[in-house]
Amino acid sequence: MQVKSLSYIDIQHDALGVFEDVEQGTVPQEDVWVSAYQAGESSVHGKMRVSLDGGVEITCRDGVKVERESKANFLVTVPALKMTSRPVHFPRQTVVPPYTKASAVSPELNINALDYSAKAGKLVAGGPDGYAIVLDPARPSEALQLAGHVGDVLDVKWFPSGEVVLTASSDMSLRIYSAVTGVNPRVLRGHSRAITATHILGVGKQVLSAAKDGSVRLWNVGAGKEERAWRLKQAVEALIVIHGEQAALGAETVIVAATTDGSLTGYALEAESHEPLFVSPPTDTKLVSAAYSSTLGLIATGHADGTIVFRRTTNLSKVVAAVRRNEASVYSLAFDGPSLLVGTASGLPARLSIASTPETLDVEVAEEFAGWEAVGVETWAVGDGAWCAGADGVLRRY
Structure with a gap:
């Protein structure tokens, strides 16, 4: 490659x-x-x-x-x-979320996960030791604390209504909260290791989760129970759901599990069979992050050696481009229109431009985002600009 x-x-x-x-x-x-x-x-x-x-x-x-x-x-x-x-x-806006250490040995605030709701005009963020908040960037001191998790909150998502959020934790549970009151009417349990990724299907009657136990699970939110599970041999680091690629991928809705070895495994959501539709070859270095653009028809994966690998959804077994800025692990990726937002273990967030033709894929640096020391950029949220956060516990909007 x-x-x-x-x-x-x-x-x-x-x-x-x-x-x-x-x-x-x-x-x-x-x-x-x-x-x-x-x-x-x-x-x-x-x-x-x-x-x-x-x-x-x-x-x-x-x-x-x-x-x-x-x-x-x-x-x-x-x-x-x-x-x-x-x-x-440099950031257009900098927000320091409210955080009080429970004890002298409690960790400093590290933002692991972030999501933005255009409907609510708010962010949801997850951090260490069960830390989860809903925050209006204009009034951060009034953040709503979401209590319940006892492990690090590793993923957060807004439901389409802008009134409910989904959180996932290293305590092996998923929780659903009211973003208005903080009430937690549903707790979903079944994973045996930390939950790394989630996806909300449709309006939110069903959700998907993936974990380091090597499983992807489908949950019925109303009933509060697991409906299906797909099992892999590697920890799942990221989860992608592709709709409407019947001809190319073999199903109308395909769940793609990105595992530690760098391979992508696809399953048909509606099929009775649990056999994969495809398994792409592994990569030379550990997979850390992944992102999907339906507009561009691309999946990007970030790796521990700083490499970002691009594949088209029409042929996920083939790498169409690979780039690297330095050797710092690629902690976070997010597509924003025809560009890719990148965060690494050494900070240095950036926007990459993507020029795609049927034959070629050209990737260049479009913008650099400054204002960071050499700490990890763990997560992105696209909406009202590009938000990012990480190891220093500060939210930045570019």
């Missing part, structure tokens, strides 16, 4: 604070570092000096050129790495 190397930029995470200090006259001038990388090439470590001379001035050196388009948006050019006017964005 040929892997295309993509360049990337890392800019001082508190650069906006430097600009603010200079603008307010707190300091007369200060340097901000800007680094650029590409595998096989010498990295570039430049600086921009921010100073006040009738207005804020930027003076660049050491191989980088930076233009400030607006308060939070920059264009970075690095001639040595053939980067020209690469957009770099």
Whole structure:
């Protein structure tokens, strides 16, 4: 498998604070570092000096050129790495969710999962030790706590109504909550290891879950019980549901389980048989994350060596493109229109553009998202911008 190397930029995470200090006259001038990388090439470590001379001035050196388009948006050019006017964005909004450690040994807040409801205009987030909240980004201090889980909350989803949420945890349970009152009328149990992924079918009468026990389960929400289970030999890290691909995949609705070894296993949701429709070949490195775009007809998988692999739903056994920015594990992926949002173990979130023809798939870096230190970007939520969160417990909107 040929892997295309993509360049990337890392800019001082508190650069906006430097600009603010200079603008307010707190300091007369200060340097901000800007680094650029590409595998096989010498990295570039430049600086921009921010100073006040009738207005804020930027003076660049050491191989980088930076233009400030607006308060939070920059264009970075690095001639040595053939980067020209690469957009770099700092967050439009930063939200710190309410969190109180239960004891001195309790973990710091880490956001494992995030979802946005356009109907409710709210986020649901999951974190350590049963932490789950429904939050209005405009009023984060009024977040609704969802009590019940005793393990880390690893996945969260909004039901289409915008009034109910689904959560999944390492405590091996699924819970359904009112997003208005926090009441928990349903608890679904049956998995024997941590639940890693969920999917809500239709309006939400049925939900799917996948877990590290190697199973995918179909639940009847109204009855509160399991209806079916499909069993695999590997832990399931991600779950994808594809509708309307009868000719290509052999069923109208196909459940795709992405397992640790990098393979994709498809099952027909409506079929009586539990035999898979297909099993794609495993990859060389561990699968960590996955995302699906019905518009593009693509599945992207993120791997522990930093590789992102693309397959078309018309032939999931064939890799059509593979890219890598660096060797940090790809913790999170989410499609947003004709682009892919990427988060890694070392931060560095970005948007990749995707140009697809029947014969080719070209992937490039479209935007870099700054404002992160070197901590994992665990999750994305698309809606009213692109939201991401991770190991520092902060929600950022780009």
